[in-house]
Amino acid sequence: MSDCSNVEQLVKELDELVDHSKLNDELQTLEGFINKMEVEREAALSTSHQPVQEAPPSTSHQPVMWLKRDSDGNVVYDRPRSCRNQMASHSYSRKTGARTTMLESSVERTNYCPPDTVESFLEELNYSQDDDMDDQETAPAPPRASLDWSTRRSLLSERWAKERPRLVNTMVAQQNAETGICQQCGSSPAAVRCRDCRPHPLLCAECDVSLHRNQVFHNRDATIAGFFQPLPPTTCVVDRVLSQCVCILPLEMPEKICTCSPGTLSVNPGKVVAVVTINGRYDLSMPEMKCEACKATWSAGVDDLVRNDYWPATLHFSTVYSTDVLHSYEELKMAAPGLSCQAFLRMLDQRTVRFGRTGKITADSFRKSFLEWEAVRFEVDKICREEPFVCPACTPDMLAVSVDGNRKHYRFKNAARSEEQALFDGIFIAKDDEVERFVDYIHSTTNHVSGRGVCGGEWSAARETSQRSRSKIDEEGLELAVCRHGVFLSALNMFRGEIYAYPLYLQNKLANKPITFFAMDVTCKYWPYLNKVAKSCPELQHLLDMKPFLSVFHAKAHDFKCEVKWSGAYQQGAGLTLGEEVEQCNAFLSRIAVTTKHMSKAGRTDMLTLMAMRWNQQKFNNLDTSLARRYQKATKGLESRLQDLEVMRVQLAVTQVEVEGWVTDVKEWAEATTSQKNADLDAVTSRLEVLVASIKRRSQRLYKDTDGSKGRARMRRKIREEKAILGSVADKYNSMVPDAERITFDSILSEETVWPWQLSHGDNVDLKTKRKAFDVVMAIRRLEEERKIVIAEMAKHWKSLSTRADTLKEMSCRLSSEPLQSELWGLNEEGIKGLRSLTLKKKQAVTTMMKHARGCYAQVLRGTSMDFQRDWDGYDSDSEMSDE
Numbered sequence: 011m012s013d014c015s016n017v018e019q020l021v022k023e024l025d026e027l028v029d030h031s032k033l034n035d036e037l038q039t040l041e042g043f044i045n046k047m048e049v050e051r052e053a054a055l056s057t058s059h060q061p062v063q064e065a066p067p068s069t070s071h072q073p074v075m076w077l078k079r080d081s082d083g084n085v086v087y088d089r090p091r092s093c094r095n096q097m098a099s100h101s102y103s104r105k106t107g108a109r110t111t112m113l114e115s116s117v118e119r120t121n122y123c124p125p126d127t128v129e130s131f132l133e134e135l136n137y138s139q140d141d142d143m144d145d146q147e148t149a150p151a152p153p154r155a156s157l158d159w160s161t162r163r164s165l166l167s168e169r170w171a172k173e174r175p176r177l178v179n180t181m182v183a184q185q186n187a188e189t190g191i192c193q194q195c196g197s198s199p200a201a202v203r204c205r206d207c208r209p210h211p212l213l214c215a216e217c218d219v220s221l222h223r224n225q226v227f228h229n230r231d232a233t234i235a236g237f238f239q240p241l242p243p244t245t246c247v248v249d250r251v252l253s254q255c256v257c258i259l260p261l262e263m264p265e266k267i268c269t270c271s272p273g274t275l276s277v278n279p280g281k282v283v284a285v286v287t288i289n290g291r292y293d294l295s296m297p298e299m300k301c302e303a304c305k306a307t308w309s310a311g312v313d314d315l316v317r318n319d320y321w322p323a324t325l326h327f328s329t330v331y332s333t334d335v336l337h338s339y340e341e342l343k344m345a346a347p348g349l350s351c352q353a354f355l356r357m358l359d360q361r362t363v364r365f366g367r368t369g370k371i372t373a374d375s376f377r378k379s380f381l382e383w384e385a386v387r388f389e390v391d392k393i394c395r396e397e398p399f400v401c402p403a404c405t406p407d408m409l410a411v412s413v414d415g416n417r418k419h420y421r422f423k424n425a426a427r428s429e430e431q432a433l434f435d436g437i438f439i440a441k442d443d444e445v446e447r448f449v450d451y452i453h454s455t456t457n458h459v460s461g462r463g464v465c466g467g468e469w470s471a472a473r474e475t476s477q478r479s480r481s482k483i484d485e486e487g488l489e490l491a492v493c494r495h496g497v498f499l500s501a502l503n504m505f506r507g508e509i510y511a512y513p514l515y516l517q518n519k520l521a522n523k524p525i526t527f528f529a530m531d532v533t534c535k536y537w538p539y540l541n542k543v544a545k546s547c548p549e550l551q552h553l554l555d556m557k558p559f560l561s562v563f564h565a566k567a568h569d570f571k572c573e574v575k576w577s578g579a580y581q582q583g584a585g586l587t588l589g590e591e592v593e594q595c596n597a598f599l600s601r602i603a604v605t606t607k608h609m610s611k612a613g614r615t616d617m618l619t620l621m622a623m624r625w626n627q628q629k630f631n632n633l634d635t636s637l638a639r640r641y642q643k644a645t646k647g648l649e650s651r652l653q654d655l656e657v658m659r660v661q662l663a664v665t666q667v668e669v670e671g672w673v674t675d676v677k678e679w680a681e682a683t684t685s686q687k688n689a690d691l692d693a694v695t696s697r698l699e700v701l702v703a704s705i706k707r708r709s710q711r712l713y714k715d716t717d718g719s720k721g722r723a724r725m726r727r728k729i730r731e732e733k734a735i736l737g738s739v740a741d742k743y744n745s746m747v748p749d750a751e752r753i754t755f756d757s758i759l760s761e762e763t764v765w766p767w768q769l770s771h772g773d774n775v776d777l778k779t780k781r782k783a784f785d786v787v788m789a790i791r792r793l794e795e796e797r798k799i800v801i802a803e804m805a806k807h808w809k810s811l812s813t814r815a816d817t818l819k820e821m822s823c824r825l826s827s828e829p830l831q832s833e834l835w836g837l838n839e840e841g842i843k844g845l846r847s848l849t850l851k852k853k854q855a856v857t858t859m860m861k862h863a864r865g866c867y868a869q870v871l872r873g874t875s876m877d878f879q880r881d882w883d884g885y886d887s888d889s890e891m892s893d894e
Contacts, residue, residue, distance in 0.1 A: 185237070185238065187203075187233040187235075187236055187237050187238050188233075189201075189233060190212050191212070192212060192213055192214035192217055193210035193211070193212045193213070194210065194213055194214070194217040194221070195214060195216075195217055198214035198215075198216065198217070199214060200212035200213060200214055200233060201213070201214055201215045201218065201232065201233060201234055201247040201250065202214075202215070202218040202230050202231065202232055202233065202241070202247060203230065203231045203233060203238060204218070204221075204222070204228050204229070204230045204231075205228070205229045205230070205231070206225075206227075206228040206229055207221070207228065215246070215247040215248060215249075215250075218230070218246060218247065219246055219255075222243070223257075224260055226243040226257045226258070226259070226260060226292065226294060227243070227287060227289070227292065228243075229289065229365045230243075231366075232245075232247055232252065234247060234250045234251075234252075239366070240364070240365050240366025240367075241366050242292070242293075242365070242366050242367040242368075243257040243292060243294065244256065244257050244293065244294075245366075256279045256295055257294050257295065258277070258279055258294065258295050258296070258297045259283065259285060259294040259295065259296055259297065259310075259330070260318075261296075261297055261310050261314055261315070261318050262314070262317065262318055263277070263297060263299060263308070263310075264299070264308060267299055267301060267306050267307070267308040268301050268303075268304050268306040269304075270301050270303040270304050270306075271303070274301050274302045274303040274304075275299055275300070275301055275302075276299070276300055276302060277297055277298070277299055278297075278298050278299075278300060279295035279296075279297070279298070280295055280296040280297060280298035280309055280310075281295065281296050281328075282294070282295050282296075283295070283296055283327060283328055283329065283330050284328065284329045284330070284369060284371075285320075285329075285330045285331075285332070286329065286330070286331045286332065286335055286358065286371055286376070287332040287334065287335055288332070288334055288335045288338055288358075288361075289358075289361050289362075289365060290358045290359065290360075290361040290362030290363075290364075290365065290367060290371075291358070291359075291362045291367060291369045291370070291371055292367060293367070293368075293369060296309065296310050297309075297310060298310075312325060312327065315327070315330060319332065319333045319334070320332060320333065321333055321336060321379060321382075321383050322379070323372075323375045323376070323378070323379045324375075324379075329371075329372070329375055329379075331376065331379055331380075333383070335358070336379075336380055336383050339351075339354055339380060340380075340384075340620075340624065342354060343602075343621065343624075344621070344624050344625075344628075346601075347598065347599070347601035347602035347621060348601045348602060348604045348605065349605075350604075350605045351373050351376060351377050351380075351605075352373050355371045355373055355376060358371055359371060377613065381433055381613075381616050381617075381620075382433070384433075384616075384620055385433040385434070385616075388434070388437075388623075390848070393837075393845065394818070394821070394845075394848065394849065394852055395817055395821075398622075398623040398626055398627070399437075399438060399497075399498060399499055399500065399622075399623075399626065401493045401495055401497040401499075401629075402630060402633060402806065402807050402810035402811070403493075403495055403633055403637065403803040403804075403806050403807045403810075404493045404494070404495065404497070404803070404806070405523075405806060405810060406523060406524070406806075407523060407524040407525075407526075408493060408520075408523055408524065408525045408526070409493075409494055409525075409526050409527060409584075409585070409587065409799060410493070410494045410525070410526060410527035410528070410529055410559060410578075410584070410587045410589070411491055411492070411493060411499065411517070411520055411525050411527070411528055411529065412491070412492050412493075412494070412529040412530070412561070412589050412590070412591045412592040413489065413490065413491045413513040413516055413517070413528070413529070413530050413592065414489075414490060414530065414531055414592040414593065414596070415487055415488070415489045415490075415504060415508040415512070416487050416488045416489075416490060416596050416599065416600060416603075417486065417487040417504075417508070418487065418596075418600045418603040419485070419487045419488040419599070419600070419603045419606060419607075419618070420483050420484075420485055420486050420487055420603075420607055421483070421484050421485045421606065421607050421608075421609065421611070421614055422482055422483065422484065422607055422608065423482050423483065423484045424482060425484075425607070425608050425609060425610060430610075430612050431612060432611070432612035432613075432615035432616050432619075433612070433616050434615060434616050434619035434620065435612075435615060437619055438498065438500065438501055438618070438619040438622050438623070439488070439501045439502060439503060439615050439618060439619060440500065440501070440502040440503075440515070440519070442502075442503055442505075445502050445503070445512070445515055446505075448511070448515050448518075449506070449509070449511045449512075449515070451547075452511045452514065452543060452547070453511065455543070455546045455547050456542065456543055456546050484505075484611070485503045485504065485505065485611075485614070486503075486504045486505060486506075486507065487503075487504045487508070488501050488502070488503065488504065488599075488618070489501060489502050489503075489504055489508070489512040489513060489516060490592050490595065490596065490599075491513075491516040491517075491520060491592070492591050492592045492595050493591070494587045494588075494591055495591070495629060495633065495636065495803075496591050496594050496595055496629060497626050497629050497630075498595060498622040498625060498626055499520060500516055500519055500520060501516075501618075501622075502515060502516065510535075510536055510539045510540075513530060513536065514540065514543065514550075514553075517553055517556070518550060518553060521552060521553060521556075525556050526556065526557060526583065527556060527557045527558075527559040527578070527581065527583075527584060527587065527589075528553075528556040528557070528558060528559055529559035529560070529561055529578065529587070529589035529591075529592075530558075530559070530560070530561070530589075531560070531561050531589075533558045533559060533560040533561075533576055534558075534560055534572060534575075534576050536558075537558040540553060540554065541554065557581065557583075558576060559576070559578050559581060559584065559587070559589050560572075560573075560576035560577050560578065560589065561578070561588065561589030561590050561593075574676065574677065574680035574681075575680055575681065579788060579789070579792060580788050582791070582795075583795060584792065584795065585644075585792055585793075585795040585796035585798075585799040585800075586640075586644065586792055586793065586796040595625070598621075598625060599618070599621065599622070599625070602617065602618070602621055605617075606618060631859070633807055633863075634807065634859070634862055634863035634866045634867065635866060637800055637803055637804050637807060637866075637867075638804075638866040638867060638869070638870045640796070640800050641797060641800045641801070641804070641870050641871070642870050644793050644796040644797050644800065645797065645870075645873075647789075647793050648790065648793040648794060648797070651786060651789050651790045651793060652790060654786055655669070655786050655787065655790060658782070658783060658786060662779070662783075669783050669787060670787070672775070672779075672780040672783045672784060673780075673783065673784050673787050673788075675780055676777070676780050676781060676784040679777070690746070691743075691746050691747070694739060694742055694743045694746065695743065697739050698736070698739055698740065698743060698758065701732055701735060701736045701739065702736065702758055702759065704732055705729055705732050705733060705736065705759065706759075708725055708728060708729050708732075709729065711725075712725055712726070712729075736755070736758075737755055740753060740754075740755055740758065801871075804863075804867050807863065808860070808863060808864075808867070811856055811859055811860045811863060812860070814856050815853060815856045815857060815860065818849045818850075818852055818853040818856065819853060821845075821849045822846055822849045822850055822853065825842055825845060825846040825849065
């Protein structure tokens with residue numbers, strides 16, 4: 011009872027305190043102060059006193075509590091302000107005695123805080139950038155990142171804006187070139203700052219000469235003029251005056267060149283050469299060794315340059331390129347195929363000037379040297395038995411080949427003319443004379459008439475006499491063949507339009523291995539042409555064993571009958587093969603066409619072949635991830651489609667047997683031959699479907715494919731022409747059918763076109779409903795096939811990697827046991843030793859790929875979901891941006 015009376019007495023006293031107006035005013039003032047202190051709590055804690063034990067009240071059972079106070083003696087709370095507002099009437103000062111202490115203890119025992127108040131508190135912390143925070147001795151901890159992207163970007167911009175004046179001051183102060191003390195010897199005044207000798211960049215004149223005698227590629231600045239003056243390697247500081255000196259290109263030199271004592275050898279500067287690195291051009295001297303006793307001499311040759319990671323511009327070199335700059339140019343071409351050689355060299359010229367050097371880099375010399383370097387690398391890979399244009403997942407048999415023409419890869423006749431032979435002639439792009447002989451043979455066998463007939467016809471892209479052929483164009487483009495994994499297989503130059511004889515050549519060339527499907531954007535026109543050619547050329551009869559395949563995108567432009575007959579989405583065994591893989595490759599290769607149209611014939615062939623090889627190499631390196639991703643995508647898609655089928659069956663109240671019957675009805679309807687009685691009507695209905703599909707497709711692509719008013723005007727004109735034709739065809743159709751089946755012009759261009767001939771199909775179920783069921787069932791079948799196909803391709807890829815590892819192991823063993831002097835490689839003993847090391851290196855790389863492939867395949871086949879992140883997408887970001 012005494013405890014209850016004490017509690018009642020305390021409550022009464024507290025009520026009196028709350029009602030006290032003077033105390034309320036004081037509490038409001040303190041509340042505002044605490045709101046500011048809460049934001050800088052972490053900074054205050056670092057400078058605050060140790061926690062002080064508050065005197066307990068006279069009640070014996072009251073527990074002891076620890077309170078944190080700031081330097082002014084006020085309590086510092088660990089909870090958000092919104093939670094303390096519930097106790098806003100309580101005092102936080104020491105002046106209130108034991109009753110206030112008891113209240114503070116009860117507040118400290120309250121641990122619950124609603125989630126919404128925590129979020130609001132964090133939001134307040136994010137926006138609390140008051141100027142008062144700058145007055146603190148210790149900066150506050152950075153606020154937690156907001157979940158909203160725009161808020162994070164706004165906060166980041168605010169931080170940069172706040173720090174910008176300080177950064178400006180730091181950048182200006184960085185240019186202070188007042189003389190300091192040499193950080194090497196620690197006694198002499200500094201005369202040079204080296205940007206590459208961090209963390210001790212300041213050097214005196216003597217230390218600079220001794221240190222950079224061999225480090226000629228370091229970027230240095232003189233400080234003697236009161237500012238940082240860039241110095242070339244051939245300039246040094248002597249008595250605080252810039253003087254010229256001789257710098258020798260760092261190369262490995264022999265220990266002795268004669269039988270005399272090593273002390274008689276001297277190294278002297280030889281001829282001056284231009285050395286090009288990623289930092290621009292350097293004018294250095296080649297080293298020459300001379301024996302003072304016997305007068306024997308030694309000078310560096312091409313072999314010495316190659317051993318030291320340099321590449322000569324010519325065999326009698328006056329310009330030398332670092333292999334690092336050649337690698338950098340190749341990587342930039344892959345990242346930005348439209349980058350020209352001149353643009354890259356202009357960047358190097360700017361870096362030359364920036365670091366205080368002079369001289370230009372010749373574009374023709376660099377381009378020729380780069381291609382020769384690539385040609386030698388290709389020969390080395392050939393020795394290691396690498397095949398750049400064979401897909402590991404499509405060997406030994408291939409599911410599908412996709413062929414299409416690329417008209418962007420034309421070349422002007424007045425471009426750089428040269429009679430030199432291409433270094434990669436016939437490796438990727440077929441030789442022009444071979445293609446011409448094949449085309450002439452086909453045309454002579456089929457009695458082809460130029461400009462019309464079966465080769466070309468009404469398709470504008472396939473016309474043999476195109477408008478571009480009459481212009482100042484030599485090669486009109488490329489005809490490309492790729493596999494379903496986007497790997498380049500072969501190509502040829504087009505000279506007579508996109509005629510059907512070109513894909514026929516590629517098909518015949520690739521037919522040395524089993525191919526199931528042959529995909530093309532005009533397969534429905536090409537396959538009748540192939541049948542006619544096969545009758546005249548029996549040696550091409552085997553090409554008909556392939557199944558025709560119309561790419562998915564172009565199948566949508568035809569009527570539904572044509573789509574069912576030719577589209578890959580309805581071809582048994584095709585899986586999820588789109589037939590558009592060649593378009594994906596063209597998206598990369600077309601970006602280089604900006605530069606190749608101005609190249610010579612040989613240069614264009616070499617550059618396109620090189621880019622195709624590097625593209626394929628990227629595909630090979632990521633093939634395991636790609637196949638695992640395909641399998642996972644097919645598995646998830648199959649589950650979704652099965653659910654869609656079940657929902658459709660429930661909605662339509664049909665059985666699986668009835669759905670299968672609808673699928674059969676649609677196939678029979680699509681494959682049914684036209685009777686003589688209804689031939690005219692079927693032709694009109696087919697024409698209507700094609701025109702409507704074309705108009706809708708053009709309308710959808712009006713602003714997507716054209717970014718200029720002229721292009722949109724041409725497309726609108728074409729739409730008007732097709733609408734006029736559509737009106738006349740619709741009138742013809744209405745004159746051939748009863749009044750109940752007539753159509754109007756506005757109805758056939760609506761979003762959901764329901765043709766009268768599709769409304770019923772024998773069993774009172776309209777063709778539109780059957781088509782929906784048909785599409786779902788076909789999608790399920792293709793997804794089931796895709797899973798089986800991908801598993802087979804995983805096995806092929808694994809087998810290919812295993813075979814590759816065994817081949818390299820066998821080569822390494824043979825190189826260790828036999829000199830192989832009888833081989834045609836032409837390698838000497840030193841070259842064979844290098845080849846042995848190279849095979850070991852490649853074998854280790856293949857082993858690493860096998861481990862990664864085994865992990866990917868095992869994980870997805872077990873049903874474990876994977877987050878496939880490509881290696882080039884990973885990067886180390888700042889902590890402020892890592893949550894985006």
